[in-house]
Amino acid sequence: MAWLRDIDVWFADHVFAFHQQTRRYAMSLLRDEDEAEELVQEAYARLFTLEDWRGIANPHAYTLRIIRNLAVERFRRADVVRIDQGAALQMLEVPDDDPTPDRVAMDRAELHQVAQAMAEMPPRMREALTLRRIEGLRPGQVAETMNISVSTVETHLVKALRFLMQAVDRHGKKADTEQSRAWEKAEKLERS
């Protein structure tokens, strides 16, 4: 799998593993789903321009700092700075640079999310994905088992992957909304 580079594995283990937390952080700064997503994507892209990514002690905290700096830039450019945003920036501490623990495997809650998303897939899509990924059949064998062409297998797999990626987004959004509500509640309490 030459197409999977070290940086991809590093990214999966140390950055994307904390994707939901990262999104929640961006959301707490920007209070807008699209803007938050944009900032997260920009921060991720910046990681892929780094020469010395291996030297970063805590890649998750590093990512949060990029997001914070991007948010600050944005607020400075904006004509009207919302006061609560400025306040949020000062309140939110980025975690320490302690090295992130090596994640050998997903925990069961995350696994369960993947399983849940797979259960919700259309059956043929799920069948293709299960045969390829869990039973480990070669694409040709999957095609044979399902009695379809290899290119149809590919189509199923692309859709399955998109389905899962969207499930990750949806899951994040649900958590974001809950988090924002908690924030608003906390603010109201402070003001009263």
Next chain:
Amino acid sequence: MGEGGKTGTELKEEAARWLVALDCGTADAEAFEAWRRTSPFHASAFAQAAAVWRSTGDRRLAGMIDQPVVEEAPVQEELPARGVSRRAVAGGAFAALLGLGGVGGWLAMPGRAYAATGVGEQRSIRLPDGSHAMLNTDSKVSWRFGRQREFWIEQGEAALTVRPDAAAFMLHSAPLAAELSSGSFNLRLIGKEGHLLVQSGQARLDTGERLAAGQMATAKAGSIIISDAPADQMSAATAWQQGKIAFNGMPLGRAIAEFNRYLPGKIVLQDAELGETRLGGEFRIDDPDRFLAALSAGFDIAHRQQGDRILLYRKPPGA
């Protein structure tokens, strides 16, 4: 997006297509590298797709999802097995082939067969390959035999006698999962804990560790400990299958907890200090009265019925 007008959604779509094409060996490697080099947004979108893709290859997923199989539901037989207590029957204990769905916690979908026992009930199930599963009281299991032989224990306890077969036998439960060789095994779930005992044969846990005959794995609070099984654990695992419950110096508190697994109306210890009393002996699961009589004769522990509970207390002096 901060990149050439392409929306995030389009990029994610492209990344997913590249990834699957690479996985299936149909991608032009140079064209892919050129695409990836175009922008760090491309590289990042691809890495995100790869991370999600990787999550689908986790071996443990096999036990968590189901996919419809074209296979007839296996036959269950030997309805109700020995050991049904009178109380259990009176209490309306049930035994049902649940058929499809309905078993909470798992993603119930076509292709699995389910079985359950009520409190006080045990039953024996012949699996499609001739292997055998014995369910202890208050247990829920399911199985699916296709390319692999898969057996799930959701609740309670089951003893498995696995027959040799080319297809791997996978045992799944929330706290632990293992591939079993032919042999005899006992898995008991207590809350979130799991205790897997190998009576004969071998087991390989999904974490990679191996268990030989006479060993047990205890999964507790996220970690798994492997040890030689104490003699009382080994004998308890065979005793329940004969409808017996064995106490070898077990503190009364634990002995009662064991007995209560089989009783719809529970025994309650009134005197906490009585719980330390150690007792030995073998009793019939379906005959708690004998147990209560033995406590009275041997330990001066009396009992009285209160509602559906049985209260144990120290006999007053001179009684």
